[in-house]
Amino acid sequence: MNNEMLRAPAEVKYAEELDWLESVDDGPKPFSWRLSPKMVRLFILGSERSDGLDREIPQKWFGDRSFVERSIVTLASDRGLLLIGDPGTGKSWLAELLSAAICRNSTLVVQGTAGTTEDHIKYSWNVSMVIAKGQSRESMIPSPIMTAMERGMIGRFEELTRSTSDVQDALISILSEKYVSIPELDTDNTVFARPGFSIIATANSRDRGVNDLSSALKRRFNFVRIPVVTNRTSEAEIVRFRTTELLRRHRIELDVPPTLLDVLLQSFADLRAAAASAASEDEKLESALSTAEQIGVLEDAILHSHFFGDRALRAETLGGALVGSLARRSPEDLAILNKYWHGVVEPRSRKDGGEWTGFLEGGRQAISTLS
Structure with missing residues (x-):
């Protein structure tokens, strides 16, 4: 049943x-x-x-x-x-x-x-x-x-x-x-x-x-x-729990690398901090940047990887999914995400490398496509 x-x-x-x-x-x-x-x-x-x-x-x-x-x-x-x-x-x-x-x-x-x-x-x-x-x-x-x-x-x-x-x-x-x-x-x-x-x-x-x-x-x-979950450990547990359910429901066998989960969590933390310091509503994303929306981004990336990729979750796919999910207003949200990609993701990619490099490219491509 x-x-x-x-x-x-x-x-x-x-x-x-x-x-x-x-x-x-x-x-x-x-x-x-x-x-x-x-x-x-x-x-x-x-x-x-x-x-x-x-x-x-x-x-x-x-x-x-x-x-x-x-x-x-x-x-x-x-x-x-x-x-x-x-x-x-x-x-x-x-x-x-x-x-x-x-x-x-x-x-x-x-x-x-x-x-x-x-x-x-x-x-x-x-x-x-x-x-x-x-x-x-x-x-x-x-x-x-x-x-x-x-x-x-x-x-x-x-x-x-x-x-x-x-x-x-x-x-x-x-x-x-x-x-x-x-x-x-x-x-x-x-x-x-x-x-x-x-x-x-x-x-x-x-x-x-x-x-x-x-x-x-x-x-x-x-x-x-x-309240909104702000504890990084608790938020990671929620995302893992929901992701496991998602994979089971869709009968998908696909690994979510912990490093990619860290990139997702850090990106949302960065965007929340930017929203908190914004001078006006126009400088904030329309998204509430909730844990549920993080799960939505991850679900989009997993399903895209499963059906159109090589059945492995990659940073490029995650970056594109995040931009696609959060860019609801045009041009306002796209401008905010573009600023974040150039001001935060690009320097982090140069400094830390790893998954941030693919995440940078995937986000850039999505922003260019939607602009």
């Missing part, structure tokens, strides 16, 4: 591991949770020798332990959880892992957009059934959030600040009252949340001002701010 999915949700991908953790878990569990809070943390952050388990549990989310613990504690209460941070900081991945560990279902998701309506978080109707038999619970289509309420599970709301104020207001009553009224029905017209129900929402800190949350909605959430 896993092989038939383009991307398996966490509860399917790690089903065997979750089954095993559940079988050895003797800790107290809130509500209808499948795992105890300690086991949820262990599933997400990985096991240590001191845990005394008979098998190793790999780390799946790389971040501060306190963020995970605060998130778990929030979900064990009657408050919603809001994960907020820059793009690419792993908010959605953490939300998915939490849902998979707690209720073995991370797919009850509403995607917040300007087109999201109140129906998307409450219910809608099967028009043909309504015409044939009238409005009833059978002809009602529950939203993922309502389904989570009925089953006592975790509902997820992605990009909350991108949804309009009326949608956000509808969420207030769900978080406060823990039920949804269905005024169209005379009987059986209230859906009550079962114990274990909660909502994990995510918000992009760069969307501030798009549709700001009301103070009433903010009070219904505990905020956990996920």
Whole structure:
């Protein structure tokens, strides 16, 4: 079944591991949770020798332990959880892992957009059934959030600040009252949340001002701010973890030389430093330069090498992939990357040589092609 999915949700991908953790878990569990809070943390952050388990549990989310613990504690209460941070900081991945560990279902998701309506978080109707038999619970289509309420599970709301104020207001009553009224029905017209129900929402800190949350909605959430990963070692671990998954998913056998990974990490560090010291927004790349975007650059280079190269990842390919991925505005982004290539990559290539030489040439060629 896993092989038939383009991307398996966490509860399917790690089903065997979750089954095993559940079988050895003797800790107290809130509500209808499948795992105890300690086991949820262990599933997400990985096991240590001191845990005394008979098998190793790999780390799946790389971040501060306190963020995970605060998130778990929030979900064990009657408050919603809001994960907020820059793009690419792993908010959605953490939300998915939490849902998979707690209720073995991370797919009850509403995607917040300007087109999201109140129906998307409450219910809608099967028009043909309504015409044939009238409005009833059978002809009602529950939203993922309502389904989570009925089953006592975790509902997820992605990009909350991108949804309009009326949608956000509808969420207030769900978080406060823990039920949804269905005024169209005379009987059986209230859906009550079962114990274990909660909502994990995510918000992009760069969307501030798009549709700001009301103070009433903010009070219904505990905020956990996920910072950008700046630790070089942690970022390297994330990129390696995601790259290994990528190669496995695409069934590609290709080595990623550690020296090339160092070039990628250093390049992003350089570009972030340049963005931090920029005098105006025009002097910054449109890209957030997140860890997720690093992984995207590496994925592009790996797939290009596999299908069009000699099935070996080379510095030239990586340089071209980085320019191609980050040059979103023309001519602004191209000018910034061109300045970086001449002012930083070229001197580093002369001084250090190695992979930087090929990286220089690959980037130069990409900039020339796009200009």
